Amino acid sequence: MNTWQSVRAYVLDRIRSREWPPGELIPTEQELAAGLGCARATVNRALRELADIGIIERRRKVGTRVATTLARRTVLDMPAIRTEIEDMGAIYAYALAGFSVEAPTEAAAHALQLSAGDETVAIKAIYCADDLPHCFETVWLNARVLPPLKREDLERKSAHEWLADRVTLTHGHFSIMADRAGAEDARHLKIEEGTPVLAIERTNWADTTPLSFARQLYPPQHRLMSGD
Amino acid sequence: MNTWQSVRAYVLDRIRSREWPPGELIPTEQELAAGLGCARATVNRALRELADIGIIERRRKVGTRVATTLARRTVLDMPAIRTEIEDMGAIYAYALAGFSVEAPTEAAAHALQLSAGDETVAIKAIYCADDLPHCFETVWLNARVLPPLKREDLERKSAHEWLADRVTLTHGHFSIMADRAGAEDARHLKIEEGTPVLAIERTNWADTTPLSFARQLYPPQHRLMSGD
DNA sequence: CAGTGGTCTAGACCACTCC
DNA sequence: GAGTGGTCTAGACCACTGG
Structure with a gap:
């Protein structure tokens, strides 16, 4: 199955294993989509989720980089x-x-x-x-x-x-x-x-x-x- | 333009004006897409963002409801x-x-x-x-x-x-x-x-x-x- | 100018859940 | 069973930015 969650898991795995170390560019969306056999939109969704919480940093024309800092964004629930x-x-x-x-x-x-x-x-x-x-x-x-x-x-x-x-x-x-x-x-x-x-x-x-x-x-x- | 941001703004506007009051079901994705003249995926993206921060609540088969509580989820930055x-x-x-x-x-x-x-x-x-x-x-x-x-x-x-x-x-x-x-x-x-x-x-x-x-x-x- | 991510589309199928 | 959201696809165009 190539769900966006599985793509996210794949990317996280490469990052955790340091195959893609902090500061490094990871493959482009096109390359990942071709390599994983899924649509680019699926890869985009997975990478967007990771960028949202600060695991990776994305810039047009440059590509996607593994974040170097320990900074993280977390969701804080403020219930009534x-x-x-x-x-x-x-x-x-x-x-x-x-x-x-x-x-x-x-x-x-x-x-x-x-x-x-x-x-x-x-x-x-x-x-x-x-x-x-x-x-x-x-x-x-x-x-x-x-x-x-x-x-x-x-x-x-x-x-x-x-x-x-x-x-x-x-x-x-x-x-x-x-x-x-x-x-x-x-x-x-x-x-x-x-x-x-x-x-x-x-x-x-x-x-x-x-x-x-x-x-x-x-x-x-x-x-x-x-x-x- | 029908960007997902404009769809989000449209929905937020209806909620703020109480045209869609808290607890109420809002139109389905299909209805919104048809009404706004955009693809359902675009509506989905907009509504997903709102659901992520607790403005609306979504359930399959039931539909999308304006949240009744004051609960909100916010993003907390925890920098190094x-x-x-x-x-x-x-x-x-x-x-x-x-x-x-x-x-x-x-x-x-x-x-x-x-x-x-x-x-x-x-x-x-x-x-x-x-x-x-x-x-x-x-x-x-x-x-x-x-x-x-x-x-x-x-x-x-x-x-x-x-x-x-x-x-x-x-x-x-x-x-x-x-x-x-x-x-x-x-x-x-x-x-x-x-x-x-x-x-x-x-x-x-x-x-x-x-x-x-x-x-x-x-x-x-x-x-x-x-x-x- | 060219390469990358950002987004939109139209259609499809699936998953969940109420009736 | 049927209606709703959740997701995937293939393709397209756009926006930003480095060289």
Whole structure:
């Protein structure tokens, strides 16, 4: 069989065995297709997949080279928190912990492209998995461009779910860092103040407008995993 | 023009405008191809890209549905540290901080599939960007399956570079977490003990054998970024 | 200018899965 | 069984880029 997967396996094999060492040009698509007895499109599909994850580098006119660096691109799954908890087989629980109209923090203002005088809705919430704190989140919504919402709207479902019911987000941006739990963070996560926490900040966009900025804090044992 | 990118843009547009709301079936590939006047393969390519990042969900016989969750898959770039520093426009510096043959830690033994009695080579190194500590790393090498190495081999280049010169790694696995800097970590990163640090653990494999396990610690201001 | 990858086409067959 | 996506083919033209 000459599936694109088998072509990919063939190429990976040559690379692993160092028959095609790092930095070296590998045969052209035409040569591979002829050698393997399949269509060039099939070879192209296989090589494109490998180029996507950084195993090889392709340039027109030059050819395809085995990547020299250890750099790799991996796919990182960023599930909705509800999904994340339910996929663990745990019971999902959500509780609203704060709701106020206020000036954004500096980071939130920057992410939402607002000036200091603008107003945002700041929403705090705690997510639990089997009654254990899983994530403490603060969401700032861009009040200018979103329909009005009341505290009651968020008693049962999260700000993200409320948002997803009303608009379709087109893209986002993440930033992952380590931080020290503040007093409020520690109280909600039931950990000691000053404990290291994993912080994920996400900005959600619809077209050219940033709609929400979320800062999610995870307790120390939390791990973000990915493989390739 | 009917490029696959234009088909993707067309579909994204319908989703953003909620003409095709979340959870809804969108037209079949055949219908889209006929409607847009292009080949089904072109539509397939466009829809596959969208499915890859979680915008739509596809199932045979059923059709293609607009994803309902906020879940997204994003591509995370995990560059080699040298590349990461040089891409910032900073001067890369590497210094070996420790070299010993010893029993692996529990995490390292697990990642390398070794038992407690096995030996590993443990290598500690500090990477600097413009003379500022950028990353403190400990690498455990699976001594059983790797060519012997001496301390001198690592005076000028990192364990990863040494490894890449000898074998071709096929895949890896990451785990990202927040941790508290220990005394040794703090000394090398020039921060206070107990400061939160971002920890990235990576296992590197060649085929079915884990070859190395690395634990990289980054100072608090470090951010891992990704967008979609 | 020529060589390489990037893409499109029209048609075909297969794989999965709901009915 | 029938409808949908998944893939392969053979051929074609285009886009980029090195010489």
